Amino acid sequence: MxxxxxxxxxxxxxxxxxxxxxxxxxxxxxxxxxxxxxxxxxxxxxxxxxxxxxxxxxxxxxxxxxxxxxxxxxxxxxxxxxxxxxxxxxxxxxxxxxxxxxxxxxxxxxxxxxxxxxxxxxxxxxxxxxxKRQLTLETTITGESVPAKALRQQIKLMAPTNGRVLIYGESGTGKELIARAIHSESPRHDRVFIELNCAAIPEDFIESELFGYRNSAITGGPAEKRGTFERANGGTLFLDEVGDMSLKTQAKVLRALDEQSFVPVGAAHPISVDVRVIAATNKNLEEEIAKGNFREDLFYRLNVIPFFVPPLRDRKEDIPSLAREFLRIFGREYGRPRVEIAEDALDLLKQYPWPGNVRELKNILERVLILNPHVHRIERKHLPRLVYRTTGRRSDDFSTLQQAREAYERDYILRKIDECHGNISRAAESLGLERSHLYRKMKTLGISIRESVS
Ligand SMILES: Nc1ncnc2c1ncn2[C@@H]1O[C@H](COP(=O)(O)OP(=O)(O)OP(=O)(O)O)[C@@H](O)[C@H]1O
Ligand SMILES: [Mg+2]
The missing domain is CATH 3.40.50.2300 (Response regulator)
Structure with missing residues (x-):
């Protein structure tokens, strides 16, 4: 009202x-x-x-x-x-x-x-x-680390140009987010941003997907289709997983980039387009070139401005601000503004190696919020068992022997509880401990019982 x-x-x-x-x-x-x-x-x-x-x-x-x-x-x-x-x-x-x-x-x-x-x-x-707020929200690169700051700086510098950008990074590091940020800060921001996942399209279809077709002979199908290059005209084309294109397709993309024009499948004349291409890959393209899987000439065309997005485990300083940002986003989505996160919970998040990078952190925080509907302050005990794992941690992740010992104990106990399908009495038995002793240990190590039986 x-x-x-x-x-x-x-x-x-x-x-x-x-x-x-x-x-x-x-x-x-x-x-x-x-x-x-x-x-x-x-x-x-x-x-x-x-x-x-x-x-x-x-x-x-x-x-x-x-x-x-x-x-x-x-x-x-x-x-x-x-x-x-x-x-x-x-x-x-x-x-x-x-x-x-x-x-x-x-x-x-x-x-x-x-x-x-x-x-x-x-x-x-x-x-x-x-x-407007959503637009800026969607493309904000959160993080306090030196690499995060450098990325924001680099985006600001490169966005106004038409330069081709190639973004390297493991899965979930934020490659697409960076591509969108470049687009939204570029003069093309009010035009389209079209994404094509090169890995997701079967080899037989990728050419018609990219360039479209005319006068199709396929019975029952539409006679014409506009390809991604054509739809992206005036805007930005994001070629995701570019390392997964076949050599044949690479040759066609190379020509389209060189000439800023292409011939749709079955068409007589080429179509000219004005497209800014941003590509991303989680492969090492130089290695792929050496193996003969990726064209060197295409690599140089795409790689005009390279962006390297480090894995989250190499920029753990970003974890607190990312965690708070995601709690804010999901908090609003689920009608729970102002959910906080305790320092000890952040410390634990900083120790986990995050193989799925920022996407994994985001998913886990969403899950924590959903699983704890009445909690206003996320604590260590609310975090899922998974992040207690120390596997893959390096010795310099711990500053004291006690920290390292506790992390190891936590890991070991969690594994036993896992093996016993969450049955604490059986886990205690197999660890050679009294049940009450195991409970006390779990408490000091911050292992929540709910999480370990869930
Ligand atoms: N620095 C960041 N600040 C805020 N959100 C981020 C950041 N990095 C990644 N994200 C979020 O994490 C999720 C994964 O990011 P994105 O999809 O861009 O990763 P990707 O590198 O393209 O992954 P993949 O290789 O698996 O496609 C997205 O929801 C994105 O918004
Ligand atoms: Mg992606």
Missing amino acids: NRILIVDDEAEIRESLEEILSEEGYAVSSTSSGTEAIVLLRDAPYDLLLLDIWLPDRDGLDVLADLASLETDDKPEVIIISGHATIETAVKATKLGAFDFLEKPLSLERTLIVVKNALEARRLRSENLEF
Whole structure:
């Protein structure tokens, strides 16, 4: 429901407006004081303010100026009410962001129309804000590490150019996110971003997928199809897993890149396109070249600007900010804003080697949030068994012998509990411990019983 605040010193006007607008289904409050209006606006969200210019305690325009300086991006629309507005006042009010004017005596019909228009304008404005926020949210590279900062810097530098980018990184490190970030910071941001996963398309189809076809002889199918290169015209084409293209396809892509044109399958004439290509791979293309699996000339065409995204285990400083960011994202999605994470939980996350990189961290935090619906602060005990694993850790992950010993013990105990399918008594037996002793150990090591039997 839309919330409206009326600020007018004439009780009669307040009452009649309140009555009319409530009847229309708006939630209406009112005050006669400009000072109180600002307090109300600061503390509660209103969608619309109906503001008299002549108030006993202060000038309506001052109230408007105060409102403009409030630090929120979610301000109400303002309609000025006035008995004797001069052009000068009107200009000032408009400059301060007023949406429209109502003259006293108020006309019922016009009041309702102006209110409706103002609320519609406000709805569009907040939709737009939300849209913009989502756009920036989707392409924000989170992280405090030196490599994360360098990536953001490199994106900023390269985005405005048309240079081809080749992004290297293990699975889940954020290659696609980087490609989208480059696109959204480039002059092509309002054009399409088209993704083609070269590994996911069967060899027989990849050519028609990339270049489309004309006059198809396939009975029952469409006669024409626009390929990814054509659909990406004017925008960015993201060739994911580019190392998985066959040599034959590589030759065609090379030609399309060189000529910025291509011939659809079965067509007589080439089509010209203007496409910025960003490619990504988790393979070592130089090795693939040596093995004869990847064309060297294509490699040089694609590799104009290389980006290297290190695995998460090599930039553990990013884990706290990534974890908080993901809790914020999922918290909003699941209607649980402000879920925090304890330092000891972050420490444990920093010790895990993250073979699935950032994607794995993101998935695990989503799971933790879902599995603990009433928790406001994620602690060590809420984390899944998996992250207690030390396998693959290096000695320099621990600063003291005690830390290393505890990590090893935790691992060993978890493995035993696993082998006993979560049966603690049996695990205790096979570890040669009393059951109560094992429970105490688990407690000191921060192994939660719920997690270990789940
Ligand atoms: N630095 C980061 N900040 C915020 N989110 C990130 C970051 N890096 C990765 N992510 C998120 O992690 C997930 C995996 O990232 P992405 O899909 O870009 O990885 P990828 O390298 O393309 O993986 P794959 O090789 O498996 O396709 C996405 O949801 C992405 O938004
Ligand atoms: Mg990807």
